[in-house]
Amino acid sequence: MPASPLTPDAIRQIIKEGPGPKTALLGARASARKIAEAMAALANAHGGLVILGATKARKVPGVGDPDVARELMASAALLPSPPLILPLPQLIELDGKTVCVSQVPAGLPHVYSVRGQYLVRSGRETRPLMPHELRILLLNRGEASFEAQTPHGATLEALDPDRVRAYIHLLKRPPDEDPNDLLLSRGCLAETDKGLRPTMAGLLLFGKHPQRWLRSAEITGVRYAGPAMSDDFIREDIQGALPDQIRQAEAFVNANMRRGMRIRGFEREEVPEYPISVVREAIVNAVAHRDYSIRGDNIRILMFSDRMEVYSPGRLPGHVTLDNIVEERYSRNEAIVQVLSEMGFIERLGYGIDRMIRVCEEEGLPPPEFTETSAGFKVTIHSGAEALVGAGPPANLYAHLQLNPRQEKALAFLQKNRRITNREYQTLCPDASPETLRRDLADLVDKGLILKIGQKRATFYILK
Structure with missing residues (x-):
């Protein structure tokens, strides 16, 4: 596996910034186990660099024997379970000193442990994974995802036949096709020792009462009067099947955004403060890609006088990071994404992030901001109301x-x-x-x- 070239200037700057979520600095005397723990912790997070011969105090004593250091780093990568398959370590000269650098790519397919301990890189330190963090990581990287689970007590009676028929009609399937065969092929049903049972994906997409099986599968919409949270707000809790949630959430935003006039050429046109297509993309992405295994938290749409924030539980999935979010693709919920795509909500090939950025640029708005929190992902869309003529508060605000x-x-x-x-x-x-x-x-x-x-x-x- 080839490594990306690392320049002395780049490594010098990284060491100057000190240890971080993607950087582990280790002294030359670090043991193979210590190096392996740093590698596994980065692999269980978003990847990064292990630099041998640089201290946490940002000093560069270097390594004694560069060849021995490189062999130590290579052998340390084989200690985790399963072994890490990494690019060969690189030797970098810095002002007469040599450091040995190992790159841990983002998006590795497994969850890695060292002598039975699961670690993660958090801030400037390597720490053990908490039980709930390990469970989420195993679900995200395992073969069986949360959406494929069959909740205890759920039977075919929990699915709404009208929703299933509407889906079959939309796909223009043969009238004599067994609906269960279609749902089974889409991951909405699973074969168990008790016969066919609905999966979590099937209940969320076609269930009569999805929140009976997952209470946190809902959207909270809030409209505040000013630029910060206050006691003056409108709130709506949106439940039901995921397709209905998407439609209701979009309707909530439409009803609570301001509108005004904009002059283009010699014509006046009514324009909303947020581009509708960008709003729809943000809502659909939140519903399709949120981590449904996180209980006690839900999707939140917070509308302020100057911006709108769409928050979804769960950090970015797989190998997707804030740096590559426009180009890379990964679906945490493959069954949900496929069905929503066939219903016309999303394109399976992408998140639509590039479209959101492009539309905001065309409308003269700043690009959306993408932020990872400790347990979720947030999209911020900036309001265009200041540039509109006669844009008053939304009709429903008061x-x-x-x-x-x-x-x-x-x-x-x-x-x-x-x-x-x-x-x-x-x-x-x-x-x-x-x-x-x-x-x-x-x-x-x-x-x-x-x-x-x-x-x-x-x-x-x-x-x-």
């Missing part, structure tokens, strides 16, 4: 508060101008008496939507 039209005008004015005076409110609503407008503003203060600043003629109001 619907639950039973505001009158004058108060909605005041809040729209505040969204755009950040503050409003009694005189400006009178200009907005010339047909209302000053006392009516005073009561309107006092009511908004009581509801916790705005704050009153100043006294008498110097009074003005801001959003809380």
Whole structure:
């Protein structure tokens, strides 16, 4: 297995930055077991470099005998179970000192242990995998994935026949084909010692009550009034089969995003603050590629005044990293991805990340931001409302508060101008008496939507 060329300047910079999630620095006297533990920890994470002859203090004493060091690194790779098949270690000269560098590729197919201990690279250290982390890693890299499991007690009665018939009709299958044969071929059913049983994928896609079998298989949508979380929000918990969740989540975003006018050439057109195709791609990716084995967490769509965040449980799968996410492809849930693809939701060949970036660029928006958290993956889409003419708050934002039209005008004015005076409110609503407008503003203060600043003629109001 050939190694990517490493230059002295690149290694010098890596050592200068110190140990990290993808870098293990070991002194020249490190044992073969210590080296093997660092290699296995990187292999169980996202790969990286083991540098022998450099210390955690970022010093470079080098190795004594370069050939012996290279042989030590090569033999250390064979100690984990199963053995690591790595590129040959490279010797790098740094200011008269030699370091030995071993590259651990990302996306290796197994889970590796050293003398029965499973390790992972976390921050600057190598540490043991926690039981739940090991379980998730085994599922992600094992032959049997979580979606292929058959929950205890689930029978064919748990599937909705209408959903199955609609799927068969969509595929234009022969009318005499046995639905169970099709579902079996798609990984939605499995043969067990008790006969055919629905898999987790089948229950999530076609189940009558999917949340009975996996409570966390839902989406929470929240729309906040400002750029941060606050007590003023609209929330919707979206359940049901995955195709329905996708449609309902897209409808939630559509109902809660702002719209305005944009002038192109000599024509005016209505434009939403987020490109619909980008929103759809983010939601579908979250549903299709989330880690359903993580319980107690769900997909979250958080809408703020300046951005939208779509979070899904589970870090990036397989060999996919933030660096190669545009080019690389890997499906954690192959059965779910195939069925959603056949239903027209996604293209099986890719995540659509490149399309999201391209559409945002065409719309004059910053590219989406992709972030890995400690236990999940987040996509941030930036709002384009500031560039739109007459983009007020979404129609549904304050619907639950039973505001009158004058108060909605005041809040729209505040969204755009950040503050409003009694005189400006009178200009907005010339047909209302000053006392009516005073009561309107006092009511908004009581509801916790705005704050009153100043006294008498110097009074003005801001959003809380």
